[in-house]
Amino acid sequence: MTKAQVRSELLARRRAMTPAERAGAAEAIALHVLAVPVVARARRIACYLSMSTEPGTGATIAGLHERGIEVVVPVSLPGGVLDWVVHDPAAALSVSALGIPEPDGPRLGQDTPHGCDVVLLPALAVDHSGHRLGRGAGYYDRALEAVTTPLCAVVFTHELLPEVPHEPHDVPVQMAVTPAGLFRVP
Incomplete structure (x- = not known):
């Protein structure tokens, strides 16, 4: 299957999920993320603000804030690059041209992920490699190309697959978290 075919199937399956299924998945994902030792020791974590059909990050971000961990979130810029902003739960959000919720605030710079302890990033699927x-x-492939910080994709359980189509420029992750648990890439 091509990337486009896999994307189409996975997006359709996400749209078919009920709000209750998504909410339960978000809570389970948060519990798994917060139990990871590298997260427990973290001072700063990069995370995305989820769109409606993505695995929800709200509970995860709230749990990180409760532990005193600074959370930075991406802001898309022209040219397909990401900048980063410190997440303030009380700050207003706007929706970008890509349909992604983004906060306003001082930009931290494109190299911000280098100073994070973990990067939680969105994905439609992750394979066993x-x-x-x-x-x-x-956006994320460009932003994380030279980052040595542990990268953890956040996906629904059915999106952890034996293999996904990929290209040499695709940046791999070291972990994937699902509602069923944390998967570490060997």
């Missing part, structure tokens, strides 16, 4: 299938725009 750590290949991540995103939405196809390449």
Whole structure:
């Protein structure tokens, strides 16, 4: 299957999930993320603000804040690059041209993930080798190309697959978290 075919199938399956299924998945994912030792020791974590059909990150971000961990979130810029902003739970959000919730605030710079202890990033699927299938725009591949910080994709359980189509420029992850638990890439 091509990347486009896999994306289409996975997006359709996400749209078919009920709000209750998504909410339960978000809670389970948060419990798993917060139990990871590297997260427990973290001072700063990069995470995304989830869109409606993605695995929810709200509970995870709230749990990180409760532990005093600084959370930075991406803001898309022209040219397909990401900048980062410190997440303030009380700050207003706007929706980007890509349909992604983004906060306003001082920009931290494109190299911000280098100073994070973990990066939690979105994916449509992850395979057993750590290949991540995103939405196809390449924002995260460009942003994380030289990052040595542990990368953890957040996916629904059915999105952890034996293999996903990938290309040499696709940045692999070291972990994937699902409602069923944490998967570490060997």
